[in-house]
Amino acid sequence: MPVATMAGWAADVIAELSVVAGGVVVLLYALAARRGRQAGAAWIALATTAVALALTVPALIEPGRLTFAGTYARDHAAAIARVIVLLATAVTIVLSVPWFRRDPRHGEYYTLLLYSALGAMLLAGATSLSELVVAMLLSSATGFVLAAYHRRSSASAEAAIKYYLVGALANGAMLMGVALLYGLAGGTTLDRLPGLPPTAGPVAAVAVALVMAGLMFKVGGVPVHVWVPDVAQGAPVPVAGFLLAVPKVGAFVFLARFVLALPAQELGWAAMVAVGAAATMTLGNLACLWQDDVRRLLGWSAVSQTGYGLMAVAALGRSDLAMVALLYFLVAYVPGNLAAFGVVTTLRGRTALADYPGLADQHRAEAAALALSFLSFIGVPPLSGFVAKLLLFAVAIQAGFAWLAVFAAVNTVISIFYYVRVLAPVYFAAATARMRTLGAAAASVTVASAAALVITGVLAQPLVAAFAAAAPGR
Amino acid sequence: MLTAAIFVPILAALAIALLPRHRGLGASPRGLTVVATAVAAVPLVLLAVAWLRFDGAPGFQQVEAVPWIPTLGIAYRVGLDGLSLPLAAMTGLVFTVAVAYPVDLRGRPVAYFALMLFLEGVSVGLFLALDLFLFFVFWDVSLVAMYFLIGAWGHGDAQRSALKFFLYTFAGSLPLLLAILGVYLAAEPHTFDMAEIIRQQPLAGGGIYAALVFAGFFIGFAIKTPIAPFHTWLPPAHVDAPGPASAILAGVLLKMGTYGFVRILMSVLPDLWAQLAPALAVLAVISIVYGALVALAQTNLKRLIAYTSVNHMGYVILGLAVAGAAAPGQEAARALALTGATVEMVAHGLITGGLFLVSGSVLARGGTYDLETYGGLLGRARSLTWLTALLAFASLGLPGLAGFVAEVQIFVGALAVYPALAIVALLGIVVTAGLFLRMLGRVFLGALPDRWREFPDLGRREAGLLGVLAGLVLLIGVVPGWLLGTIDAFAGPFVGRP
Numbered sequence: 011m012p013v014a015t016m017a018g019w020a021a022d023v024i025a026e027l028s029v030v031a032g033g034v035v036v037l038l039y040a041l042a043a044r045r046g047r048q049a050g051a052a053w054i055a056l057a058t059t060a061v062a063l064a065l066t067v068p069a070l071i072e073p074g075r076l077t078f079a080g081t082y083a084r085d086h087a088a089a090i091a092r093v094i095v096l097l098a099t100a101v102t103i104v105l106s107v108p109w110f111r112r113d114p115r116h117g118e119y120y121t122l123l124l125y126s127a128l129g130a131m132l133l134a135g136a137t138s139l140s141e142l143v144v145a146m147l148l149s150s151a152t153g154f155v156l157a158a159y160h161r162r163s164s165a166s167a168e169a170a171i172k173y174y175l176v177g178a179l180a181n182g183a184m185l186m187g188v189a190l191l192y193g194l195a196g197g198t199t200l201d202r203l204p205g206l207p208p209t210a211g212p213v214a215a216v217a218v219a220l221v222m223a224g225l226m227f228k229v230g231g232v233p234v235h236v237w238v239p240d241v242a243q244g245a246p247v248p249v250a251g252f253l254l255a256v257p258k259v260g261a262f263v264f265l266a267r268f269v270l271a272l273p274a275q276e277l278g279w280a281a282m283v284a285v286g287a288a289a290t291m292t293l294g295n296l297a298c299l300w301q302d303d304v305r306r307l308l309g310w311s312a313v314s315q316t317g318y319g320l321m322a323v324a325a326l327g328r329s330d331l332a333m334v335a336l337l338y339f340l341v342a343y344v345p346g347n348l349a350a351f352g353v354v355t356t357l358r359g360r361t362a363l364a365d366y367p368g369l370a371d372q373h374r375a376e377a378a379a380l381a382l383s384f385l386s387f388i389g390v391p392p393l394s395g396f397v398a399k400l401l402l403f404a405v406a407i408q409a410g411f412a413w414l415a416v417f418a419a420v421n422t423v424i425s426i427f428y429y430v431r432v433l434a435p436v437y438f439a440a441a442t443a444r445m446r447t448l449g450a451a452a453a454s455v456t457v458a459s460a461a462a463l464v465i466t467g468v469l470a471q472p473l474v475a476a477f478a479a480a481a482p483g484r
Numbered sequence: 485m486l487t488a489a490i491f492v493p494i495l496a497a498l499a500i501a502l503l504p505r506h507r508g509l510g511a512s513p514r515g516l517t518v519v520a521t522a523v524a525a526v527p528l529v530l531l532a533v534a535w536l537r538f539d540g541a542p543g544f545q546q547v548e549a550v551p552w553i554p555t556l557g558i559a560y561r562v563g564l565d566g567l568s569l570p571l572a573a574m575t576g577l578v579f580t581v582a583v584a585y586p587v588d589l590r591g592r593p594v595a596y597f598a599l600m601l602f603l604e605g606v607s608v609g610l611f612l613a614l615d616l617f618l619f620f621v622f623w624d625v626s627l628v629a630m631y632f633l634i635g636a637w638g639h640g641d642a643q644r645s646a647l648k649f650f651l652y653t654f655a656g657s658l659p660l661l662l663a664i665l666g667v668y669l670a671a672e673p674h675t676f677d678m679a680e681i682i683r684q685q686p687l688a689g690g691g692i693y694a695a696l697v698f699a700g701f702f703i704g705f706a707i708k709t710p711i712a713p714f715h716t717w718l719p720p721a722h723v724d725a726p727g728p729a730s731a732i733l734a735g736v737l738l739k740m741g742t743y744g745f746v747r748i749l750m751s752v753l754p755d756l757w758a759q760l761a762p763a764l765a766v767l768a769v770i771s772i773v774y775g776a777l778v779a780l781a782q783t784n785l786k787r788l789i790a791y792t793s794v795n796h797m798g799y800v801i802l803g804l805a806v807a808g809a810a811a812p813g814q815e816a817a818r819a820l821a822l823t824g825a826t827v828e829m830v831a832h833g834l835i836t837g838g839l840f841l842v843s844g845s846v847l848a849r850g851g852t853y854d855l856e857t858y859g860g861l862l863g864r865a866r867s868l869t870w871l872t873a874l875l876a877f878a879s880l881g882l883p884g885l886a887g888f889v890a891e892v893q894i895f896v897g898a899l900a901v902y903p904a905l906a907i908v909a910l911l912g913i914v915v916t917a918g919l920f921l922r923m924l925g926r927v928f929l930g931a932l933p934d935r936w937r938e939f940p941d942l943g944r945r946e947a948g949l950l951g952v953l954a955g956l957v958l959l960i961g962v963v964p965g966w967l968l969g970t971i972d973a974f975a976g977p978f979v980g981r982p
Contacts, residue, residue: 331556388654390628391621397553400617404665412696415665419658426651430631434643438635471553478555 022077022084025065025092026131032058033124040117048117052107055120059100059127066092074480080199081138083267086480090337091134091263094344098256099127101348104455105248105355108448119159126152126256133228133260137267139188139198139221145264146184146224149257150177157245157253169244173237173253177227180234184224190217200271218272218279225268228261230254230316232290239297242309247359250305251351254312255344262319266336269326284324284411291317291421298428305361307428308350311387314425315343318418321402325409332409334477335401341473342386342394345462349383352456356447366432368441375453377436379460384429386463389422394467397474485534486562486612487548489527489576494605496523501598513593517584520597524583527608528576531569538569538970542977544614544679552617557668557675561614566974567746567826570967571739572611574833577956578735579604581949582728585841588848590637600728603629607736611743616664617676619748623660623740627653630733637726639847645720652717656707660744663700666693667752682751690755698756701749708741709797712771722790723853727844730786734793735837739829742800746822746978750808758810762902765805769905771798772912780919785853786843788923789836792879795912796832800825802909803894806901807979814900815981821897822975823968828890830967831878831960835887838875838953842868845946846927849939855923860932865941869928871950876920878957881913885961889968 020027036051036058043050066089074085102123110116129149136142154177158170188198194210194217195202206214227234242250269279294314301307322336329335353376354361357369370377386395399422406415447453466473500520503510509519534546547563564572583600603626610622627650635646668674670686670693687694707714722730750757757764775795782788803825807818845868847853862869878885881892891913898906932939942950960967975981 334555385628391624396621396624400661400665401556403662404669407662407665408669415662419662422658423651423655426654427647430647430650434635434647437632438643471551471555474553474555 019078023082025062025069026128028062028065029058029124029128029131032061033121033128036124037118037121040121043117045114048114049107049111051117051120052103055124056100056103058124059096059103063093063096066096070476076137080201081136081141083135083137086476087263087266087333087337088131088135090477090480091259091340092131094259094340095127095130095134095256098252098259098344098348099123101352101455101459102248102252102256105251105352105452106246108452109246109248109355116159119156122152122156123252126156126252130256130260133257134263136264137200139191139200142221142264143185143188145260146181146228149228149260150181153177153253153257156249157241159246159249163244165244166246167244169237169240172240176234176237180224180227183220187217187220187222187224190214191221200267203271204273206273215278219282221268222265222279222282225261225265226286229258229265229319230313231286231320232293232313232317235290235294235313235316238313239306239309242312243303243306243361247305247351247355250309251348251355254309254351255347258316258319259340259344262323262336262340265323266326266333269323280324280326280328280409283320284414287317287320287324288414288417289317290314290320291418295421295424298425301428302363303361304363304366304432305351305354307432308347308354311425311428312347314421315347315387317421318399318402319343321406321411321414321418324411324414325405328409329405331401331478332405333480334474335398335405337477337480338394338401338470338473339398341466342398342463345459345466346383346386346395349379349456349459349463352452352459353380353383356452356456357445358448360445363432363435367435367439369436369445371441372445373447375457376447379456380436381433382460382463384433386467388426388429392467393463394470395463397467397470485530485548486546486564489530489534489572490562490605490609490612492526492605493523493601493608496520497598497600497602497605500594500601503594505594510594513589516593516597520601521580521584523601524580524604525576527604528573528580531573531576531608534564535569535573535970538564538566540566540969540973542973547614549614556617557671557673557677558617559615559677560618561677561679562609562612562618563614564612566970566972567743568611570826570830570970571743571833572608574830575604575607575611575736575739577952578731578833578837579607581953582731582837582841584945585728585731585844585949586848586943586945587637587726587728587844592636596633596637599629599633600732603633603732607732607740610740614678615676616667616678616681616748619678620657620661620664624654624657626737626740627657630729630737633729634721634725637729638724639726640724641720642724645724649717649721653707656704656714659700660704663697663704666697666700670697678747678751685752687753688755694753694756698749698753698760701744701753705741705744705749708744709738709801710741710794711767711797711801712774712794715771715775715794718793719787719790722793722840723784723786727841727847730840730844731837734790734840735833738793738797739833742797742804742825742829745801745804746826750804754808757808761805761809765802765809765898765902765905768798768801768805769909769912771795771801772909773798773915776912776915776919780915783855785846785855785923785927786840787853788855788919789839789843792916792919793832793836795916796828796836796879798912799891799894799909800828800832802898802905803828806894806897807975809901811901815979817897817900818979819972819975819981820893821901822979823971824890824893824895824897826971826975827886827960827964827967828894831886831890831957834953834957834960835875835878838950838957839872839879841946841950841953842872842875845942850936855926857933858927858936859930860928861936861939862928863932864936864939867947868942871942871947871954872928873924874954875950875957876924878961880917880920883961884958886957886964887961889961889964
């Protein structure tokens with residue numbers, strides 16, 4: 011292969027390569043640095059995300075195309091996903107520094123975080139099933155370790171084990187599906203899928219379902235969602251915020267590419283996704299209802315949010331706004347999730363509902379961040395969660411899934427109950443004890459994430475216009 | 485200018501919310517009351533100027549528009565006509581009075597005044613919005629602000645009532661959102677622009693799609709109005725809210741529902757409304773009679789007033805059913821009913837807003853809403869007695885006061901179109917008259933119980949503020965021409981009166 015081609019390809023993935031390099035530097039630093047200086051690794055990691063963000067800018071402007079012989083997309087959808095992933099990673103890094111301050115060995119943690127983000131970035135750009143497998147395994151393997159990073163905590167270990175077991179099952183199913191599709195289509199790139207022979211019907215349907223099982227695991231959809239509440243509750247809090255949001259970004263974008271590549275309506279995937287969406291949002295919602303642990307509640311609410319996001323996937327190819335709705339949903343969901351977990355982090359992991367009364371009296375900013383995050387999850391204007399819900403409802407109706415929109419509306423009303431169950435004591439009750447926090451840095455990125463909900467909600471136009479132009483290449 | 489009427493209170497609210505809470509202005513309830521009242525009066529002044537510039541021509545005037553999310557056909561569009569102008573102005577007035585009205589701040593003046601001003605901007609914005617997206621934004625945000633007002637400054641089982649209010653009205657706002665999306669998707673090109681949608685009439689063909697959109701709008705507005713049987717959120721929310729918040733809830737927020745019926749549902753789906761008008765009129769009469777009878781059975785002052793709201797909103801819906809009915813040749817009667825319904829919205833805002841403020845003052849002095857514990861207050865509290873009596877008489881429709889102007893027009897219109905229903909609805913008036921007279925007798929006449937020997941009269945501030953509302957009620961009752969003329973500029977063209 012000519013050197014020039016190789017160099018061109020390398021230039022196409024320069025942002026990803028910068029994350030690889032940054033991860034190595036962080037690891038070397040962590041090996042060399044004394045225990046007291048491990049936090050320095052965080053600054054290298056933070057610089058890495060900044061560099062990768064800067065290197066992503068060209069891909070946001072230039073017209074999209076495929077690279078690496080059609081296995082990887084350098085298009086707007088991938089670039090937008092990358093921006094979300096990198097920003098979320100940066101927020102997580104800032105939250106992690108005070109959280110892990112007493113952990114003498116947390117330098118390597120930032121390498122894992124960067125590589126997990128890299129897995130999500132690769133997932134968002136993948137246009138081939140083999141690329142999918144690599145990205146999924148990178149994202150999953152790092153995720154398991156991150157969830158278990160509190161080495162002395164049994165909750166953390168339990169979360170990781172559950173995450174690992176469900177992940178192994180789902181990834182195994184996905185590998186099986188990939189193998190079947192490879193056999194049927196005669197290649198791994200997604201552009202082969204529309205040409206599946208008509209005789210492939212039932213086998214192809216099974217293969218598609220198996221691949222989707224893997225993707226549903228990543229986004230936390232029914233029936234492979236069971237890890238979500240455990241990770242939310244047991245994993246280190248900044249990690250929980252990260253794992254519930256970042257892998258989802260990549261997986262949702264790949265899911266969109268995948269279903270758009272499938273032969274039009276024959277495999278019935280749209281109805282399958284719609285039913286999955288309804289089941290996911292309802293189950294997540296019902297599990298939240300009497301939840302007394304805020305982290306676990308956030309976990310289940312993440313499941314229900316995934317259900318709303320899947321509405322856009324079900325509408326892909328049937329509504330011209332479906333991709334806009336999906337990307338906007340991610341823009342609304344990720345900062346909301348980070349803000350909520352950021353509040354829990356800032357409050358030193360305080361998680362029992364009974365520990366929240368009077369928060370607003372003592373910490374106005376944190377209480378406001380929590381309120382904005384929850385109101386955005388409900389879909390109250392002018393927050394971005396509202397624009398997301400509006401778009402999701404619209405595309406569901408346009409795609410002929412009006413029943414799904416009604417379903418989502420009913421679920422939204424139910425969700426008010428449990429979000430308000432947290433917010434009411436925060437605002438209306440008096441505090442019983444002084445609540446200590448982790449300091450200004452964690453609080454400020456939390457507030458910034460919450461502010462993003464307001465800003466992207468009110469100034470939605472640039473995003474909506476950009477997303478409308480970002481139909482993914484196949 | 486309309487934009488300033490919306491955003492001056494909202495921006496002031498944000499500024500107040502960021503004040504430090506333990507020093508300076510933030511720690512001075514007195515200073516904050518003055519500042520907040522001044523800000524609350526800004527929309528009132530601006531809308532008064534807008535009223536002077538209003539020329540009575542059909543269509544929207546003084547429109548201000550800026551693209552917002554053009555990719556989705558969303559723009560910031562505000563403007564007014566003979567329907568929205570009186571409601572927006574009434575909103576400005578009720579808020580100014582409510583913000584200035586004394587209330588137990590529970591040591592949180594900053595949050596209270598910030599929320600009140602924020603809610604004022606949002607409410608004025610809702611009546612002036614000419615874009616469905618913008619309308620819905622204001623609609624939903626008003627729920628959140630009211631939720632916090634009830635929850636944090638309410639009494640009794642305030643949090644439960646606040647939650648019930650929030651859940652119930654949010655359950656109404658989602659069908660509304662779906663219906664708005666239904667209209668948006670039906671319009672070609674897709675747009676949220678109300679004027680454009682009303683011009684296009686994208687759902688004129690009828691069919692199941694139009695019926696579903698109608699149902700969505702209807703449920704959303706019916707819960708907010710509320711029409712029986714969608715009213716069960718209302719009594720607890722009103723009773724447990726602090727006085728000024730109840731005044732706003734009844735005076736302003738309920739009008740959002742009735743305004744939505746006219747502005748959106750009747751304008752976008754006039755044919756379906758006409759087909760269903762008889763059924764709607766029956767529902768309205770049920771609300772009228774049911775609301776009056778249940779109010780009659782109350783021994784709690786605030787609950788009693790709350791149920792009269794159900795009764796009064798019934799008159800409004802009856803007027804709207806008549807206004808939209810398919811009654812060829814009855815354009816004049818229909819216009820009369822529509823004007824009456826709109827006057828009723830304004831009058832109810834002033835009257836019931838005032839009555840809820842009164843009940844707040846009664847609670848602050850007596851510690852209970854229980855009618856049975858009071859009596860003979862006429863001798864102790866003169867201004868309280870006379871102001872309450874005037875508002876109560878206005879509410880029961882005494883000639884010379886605002887309620888009468890509204891109700892007489894609604895009934896004249898209804899007699900022309902649905903005579904039988906109109907006569908049943910008259911029963912409601914009789915019951916309402918009885919219950920208000922009984923209430924006045926219980927509280928103010930008879931022997932003064934010993935425990936109220938020292939019952940203080942209204943303070944000068946309370947009396948003055950209630951006097952403003954009562955004075956306007958009297959003014960509309962005696963010289964209603966200026967108000968009727970403005971509303972008629974909308975109502976005549978709306979029903980196609982030649």
